[in-house]
Amino acid sequence: MTTFIPGEPWSTGVARAANGSVTIAGVGVRALATEHGTPAYVLDEADLRARARGYRRAFETAFAEIGAGVDVYYAGKAFLSVAVARWVHEEGLRVDTATGGELAVALRAGIPGEHLGLHGNNKSNAEIARALDAGVGRIIVDSLVEIDRVANAASTERPAPVMVRVTTGVHAGGHEYISTAHEDQKFGLSIAGDGDSPAMQGLLAVLARPELRLLGIHSHIGSQILDPSGFEVAAHAVLTLRAQLAERTGVLVDEVDLGGGYGIAYLPGEVALDPDRIAKDIASSVQASATDLGTPLPRFSIEPGRAIVGPAGLTLYTVGTVKPVRLEDGRTRTYVSVDGGMSDNIRPALYGAQYHAEVVGRSAAAQTVLARVVGKHCESGDIVVHDVQLPADVRAGDLLAVAATGAYGRSMASNYNHVPRPAVIAVADGTSRVLVRRETEDDLLALDLG
Template sequence: MDIWPQTTAWTGGQLHLGGVGAVELAEVYGTPAYLLDEADFRARAQAWLDALPDGDVHYGGKAFLCPEVVRWLDELGLSLDVCTGGEMAVARAGGMPPGRVVFHGNNKSPAELRRAVEWGIGCVVVDSFTEIDRLAAVAAELGVRQRVMIRVTPGVDPRTHAAIATGGEDSKFGFSLAAGLADRAVARVAAEPSLELYGLHSHIGSQIVELEAFGLAAARMAEFAASTGVTRLDLGGGLGVAYTPGDPAPPTPAELLAVLRKETEGLRLAVEPGRSIAGPSTVALYEVGTVKGRYVSVDGGMSDNPRPGMYGAAYTAALANRRSDAPLSEVTVVGKHCESGDVLVRDLPLPSDLRPGDLLAVPVSGAYQRSMAGNYNHVPRPPVVAVADGSARVIVRRESEDDLLRLYP
């Protein structure tokens, strides 16, 4: 399974992305850094548009978002989903038309809802009875009729990590279909003059690589839509990606859409891919600092990739700055943080002559890494550098220690 971005080339053992070498990128932009292959990102987004020409593709902004990416999405014709006021601010900064933005979240504040309605947001996905009342009051006060979708919990087990499964009955998200709460939510929205029931929404989880769960959720949602008279159905995102060469190839957007269409004939569909667009498009680049037995320490770690620690997520890595004919030796790539659990890649075969100053590249680093990155041990977050057609540019700058110190009064 090829897990590297589409423009990847190895010349003299050195990784090149978008026609730019890893050594040059490290010298100019430093490490650690996220290297985003713009052509790869755009091609993956276009594949979703091609798979759903008669529906709506909302990019899942929580995977990775910045104003420049918003501009790419707008140019391509994708819509966008956001789930906080901060993500909404980024959407506005990137120039996304508000009518093409969908607002998610299980606990939107009154202030966030007001900002969304004042901006003219296309749709709010309501997640609780409290939120229905809250949004209705805001819309009535502002004198508008706000479009909403109702988030429904269809009771489907997506067979993914428990922390990213959202479609089961025991979930903090949405209205239970089995318990009758979704029916009550439909009635509550219909009773509010300031709200328009625009559609139904479900999202069963993330990093899902089996189509059966998607099909079951679609069938249940289509049956419920028929009982309510709603003709728009947003079935969320969640399509998984391969992170290591041994992972099976995930379904394509076209394969997923074929399953969804089979169960939802006559309905206008929307989907919300995020990881499957952003994830494979980006490579994280690190510099080796020490080699101590089987431990190879790099200049990043759990602050720029918390997923191994949170989910047990598996990654791979490759020597990116030179060719080596040395025998392979199994190592564990660790970060610089004061935690024994600060591990990026376990049991990885790398050349036995690996040494300080070498560069390691970790593919499939575009989703839920920069967006979940933090400042543990007061480590500034890395930049995002877009590469395309032989050139590179910063689209998210590197944080500095001055940035961190500005937070202190």
């Protein structure tokens, strides 16, 4: 017998109803599928807001205790829509964007420019110009070449506020592709070197341009990080660089961004990083580093990443073909095909990411069997969930939910095999509404000029 147990990796609004069907924020999955179709991304608004609020409060409290201020930035790349940008800003967060498109969404949501940041290792001139026109609070420069490009687009009358992104050499993250602070990769300027490191060169280059205003130093060591020790090592390295710059130039920068990328639970039994714990640990670490260096604390900023939106979302599918396959070791694996796949969640194919799925539209009294949830695309690697126990009587027409897909599902979605991308549905207080409408074949054909 399979039993749905609320809790991680599901959002707090997910529950099993008396008839065996699952509800999300009081809305039944059957009703969602009937009204909005499948596949569909479903976001629990109250859960997302609570996570945003929780991170802000945890860090504000912990950093206030050491006499420092802190800002929390929502990672637009995880998932961004006009409504979600408004939600997180209403909960006191700022918004981090990585492209002109993300910046456009945040501006459409009415987020004040000073509460926005622009990242990116290869910003176009148009993206830089738009950021300056919008009055963004900070542009994170990623290379020596970009420093000059931003300076040339700005003016001495209205200097561009910039932070220099550095790489600390700290390796962290769930996969090599999302570890962003080792030396052999595209982001940032290395702090490695004797006094004249690329990072120091970048800071000096910013100070040499009157069209730029140096806000501070930015560090980001990776994503889906579950061990907080990496943040402490990286923070010490960045604060040391800050002190070295002050000793060399007399300029003690006002702000340090410690990045984030805090890990979440994707499978039952996994434990996400606790906001209160990570906030207290990092605050204690930076206080100790500043004391050792003999420098006052700057203002800090952090970027929780997927930790806010990831657990708040799930993807709802309808089961199609169910096929038992005999394995070489004599076992049988049941292949459960759904009406989506790698076009709505590329992470299992790209990273080997692990997810959890359950039959959610009915009670399931059958014993479980080893199953693999796969998509409808013409790829053998089109896997949604590699291994999961599903009821032996899983059948066509069943509703299947995959947990913790709020981050990087819709934002990395594609039209592979010309499959339209799913809708994003918000649920709150027993009602649902469309945040991003489902694409149609007409949308696909409208782009094809023949």
